[in-house]
Amino acid sequence: MVKAVLFDLDGTLLDRDASVNQFVSVQYDRLNKHLSHIPKNDYIARFIELDCHGHVWKDKVYQDLVSEFAIEGMSWQSLLEDYEMQFQNHCVPFEFLTEMLTELKDRGYLLGIITNGRSPFQARAIDGLAIRDYFDAILISEVEQVRKPQVEIFQRAMNRLGVSALESVFIGDHPEVDIVGAKGAMMKTIWKRNLSWTEAKEADAIVDELKEIPLVLAHFNSR
Ligand SMILES: [Mg+2]
Numbered sequence: 001m002v003k004a005v006l007f008d009l010d011g012t013l014l015d016r017d018a019s020v021n022q023f024v025s026v027q028y029d030r031l032n033k034h035l036s037h038i039p040k041n042d043y044i045a046r047f048i049e050l051d052c053h054g055h056v057w058k059d060k061v062y063q064d065l066v067s068e069f070a071i072e073g074m075s076w077q078s079l080l081e082d083y084e085m086q087f088q089n090h091c092v093p094f095e096f097l098t099e100m101l102t103e104l105k106d107r108g109y110l111l112g113i114i115t116n117g118r119s120p121f122q123a124r125a126i127d128g129l130a131i132r133d134y135f136d137a138i139l140i141s142e143v144e145q146v147r148k149p150q151v152e153i154f155q156r157a158m159n160r161l162g163v164s165a166l167e168s169v170f171i172g173d174h175p176e177v178d179i180v181g182a183k184g185a186m187m188k189t190i191w192k193r194n195l196s197w198t199e200a201k202e203a204d205a206i207v208d209e210l211k212e213i214p215l216v217l218a219h220f221n222s223r
Pocket residue numbers: 008009010011012172173174
């Protein structure tokens with residue numbers, strides 16, 4: 001019987017590609033005084049390229065942008081601070097996010113998030129989506145000093161929720177970090193399909209949209 005549903009954040013609840021696009025576009029307009037010599041599309045495209053789907057932290061991204069585009073009057077540190085403070089205002093949810101969370105809460109599931117990333121940046125993104133109150137446990141790797149796919153972070157989350165692996169489902173977009181990791185902790189898994197990977201062999205179920213999740217959980221419980 002599933003009692004707890006745990007989620008990855010980036011690419012699963014937060015539409016990170018849309019969020020980054022929106023943020024960088026607005027940052028360019030806001031800081032136009034220092035960036036106007038760069039064509040806007042070039043600034044956005046280069047940021048996205050250097051960011052490498054979030055795998056490169058933004059200190060490195062802004063250092064490269066400042067040097068490549070010869071940005072003057074604004075240091076990479078100031079650009080990074082702007083990112084850290086402003087990104088939360090551009091957090092774009094995947095469709096049906098709050099509807100899905102409301103439905104799971106109404107059905108009595110405990111909810112959790114396990115995200116690899118920095119704190120307080122990830123915490124601000126959760127607030128940017130305005131979903132904190134839905135969750136009974138939130139684990140951010142920098143705080144926990146352990147990260148997915150390490151089994152320990154999944155086990156720690158289940159301990160905090162007071163549930164066993166047999167009672168827990170993990171939902172994420174990364175076949176290795178999320179799905180193989182959670183399987184290692186003996187959890188059931190749902191892969192949120194996306195264009196970055198062709199398959200997640202180990203997943204117990206696959207969804208394309210968040211609204212499909214309540215039905216998949218009901219199906220797990222009927223087996
Ligand atoms: Mg992810």
